[in-house]
Amino acid sequence: MSELHDERFIKVRLNSLNAKEPIPFDLYVLINNKQIHYLRAGGMLIQEKLAKFESKAPDSFYLKIEDRAAFKAYVHQHLMGTDLSPQEKAVMLRESSLTLIEELFESPDINRALEESKVVINQFVDLMGSEPDAMAHLIGLSSHDFYTYTHSLDVGVYCLGLAKVLGFSQADLVEMGQGALFHDIGKRHVSAEIITKDGPLNDVEWAQMQRHPQYGLVILNEHNASDALKACCFEHHESVAGNGYPQQLTASEIHPMAKIIALTDTFDALTTQRSYNKPMKPSGALDFMKSKLAGRYDADMLKAMYEVLFHMEK
Numbered sequence: 177m178s179e180l181h182d183e184r185f186i187k188v189r190l191n192s193l194n195a196k197e198p199i200p201f202d203l204y205v206l207i208n209n210k211q212i213h214y215l216r217a218g219g220m221l222i223q224e225k226l227a228k229f230e231s232k233a234p235d236s237f238y239l240k241i242e243d244r245a246a247f248k249a250y251v252h253q254h255l256m257g258t259d260l261s262p263q264e265k266a267v268m269l270r271e272s273s274l275t276l277i278e279e280l281f282e283s284p285d286i287n288r289a290l291e292e293s294k295v296v297i298n299q300f301v302d303l304m305g306s307e308p309d310a311m312a313h314l315i316g317l318s319s320h321d322f323y324t325y326t327h328s329l330d331v332g333v334y335c336l337g338l339a340k341v342l343g344f345s346q347a348d349l350v351e352m353g354q355g356a357l358f359h360d361i362g363k364r365h366v367s368a369e370i371i372t373k374d375g376p377l378n379d380v381e382w383a384q385m386q387r388h389p390q391y392g393l394v395i396l397n398e399h400n401a402s403d404a405l406k407a408c409c410f411e412h413h414e415s416v417a418g419n420g421y422p423q424q425l426t427a428s429e430i431h432p433m434a435k436i437i438a439l440t441d442t443f444d445a446l447t448t449q450r451s452y453n454k455p456m457k458p459s460g461a462l463d464f465m466k467s468k469l470a471g472r473y474d475a476d477m478l479k480a481m482y483e484v485l486f487h488m489e490k
């Protein structure tokens with residue numbers, strides 16, 4: 177995570193490249209914080225060659241920034257083509273999106289992040305439209321990881337699945353996905369020690385953590401974000417029962433998209449491994465939300481979530 181950031185390069189993950197065919201751009205690897213040329217455009221990624229790396233084979237490569245458009249076209253062509261299976265497409269989309277989202281989360285340019293996130297989410301919505309099994313594969317790939325950017329993407333995938341089952345329009349799906357990617361953007365203003373703390377938060381830390389919806393709203397208010405996006409940020413810790421924060425809104429007052437995030441955000445937290453708790457299984461997490469956290473989430477949405485997680489796999 178703490179690699180030196182070199183503006184001349186963008187990171188791509190190994191799994192967002194198709195090893196079965198020539199790679200159409202030059203690739204670099206990071207050695208001692210320097211990008212070293214690794215593969216000439218038109219070359220193949222050879223497993224044996226990758227294995228020769230001293231410590232372990234790299235999971236990420238770098239491209240020259242001028243090849244960014246070529247990389248995007250490459251991903252798009254594979255997602256729309258017939259060479260890859262739905263599973264392989266899901267992997268490529270997830271992996272290529274993760275590096276982009278990681279980059280967006282570190283960038284101070286929120287307007288650009290909002291624009292680019294729309295492109296990312298559109299790719300997910302398109303894949304869901306063209307490959308009926310894609311959602312099940314995407315859900316299967318969730319990393320249950322606590323980094324903000326992987327968490328945001330995982331929540332995004334669940335939100336898209338849930339919103340689709342609930343009958344959202346294409347345009348609403350895109351806004352929903354963007355809302356999910358940005359729901360925790362306010363955590364930028366919470367100190368890193370609190371975000372990454374290896375254990376439960378004390379009262380003072382918890383109070384600061386609970387301010388992230390406000391911080392997020394302030395950030396989005398300064399940029400071209402829609403009302404729905406702002407609601408996703410500001411209202412995703414509200415509860416249908418009225419005991420959420422920061423405004424203690426009740427059912428009808430909470431934006432539907434924020435309700436979806438509240439549900440999928442909790443689901444992701446319960447199924448995520450943290451050093452101080454054991455992750456729950458997906459079905460256990462939903463049952464827990466239904467019984468122990470009864471009344472906090474929209475009942476119809478919770479029911480639909482079972483459908484998203486357990487009926488789409490067939």
Ligand SMILES: [Fe+2]
Nearest residue numbers: 359360388412
């Ligand atoms: Fe949050």
Ligand SMILES: [Fe+2]
Nearest residue numbers: 327359360441
């Ligand atoms: Fe969250």
